[in-house]
Amino acid sequence: MNGHQHDLCILVRREVHPDLRCQPDQGLGYAIGGGGCTLPRDLDELAERELRDNYQESRRRGWIEITAA
Numbered sequence: 001m002n003g004h005q006h007d008l009c010i011l012v013r014r015e016v017h018p019d020l021r022c023q024p025d026q027g028l029g030y031a032i033g034g035g036g037c038t039l040p041r042d043l044d045e046l047a048e049r050e051l052r053d054n055y056q057e058s059r060r061r062g063w064i065e066i067t068a069a
Helices: 043-061
Strands: none
Touching: none
């Protein structure tokens, strides 16, 4: 993997295991645009897809992985 890794808090439209939840006082933690690393514009949809396709693996790790192109 090239580049940087970032921890992000993403609001999704489904229930997830407590191990995958952000802290209650944690904000979204990202914004599209600006300087630094470029995030995909469809980041929320990518997170939803990752949870749908790889939920058990994500739960085992305690996080989901999204790779920006």
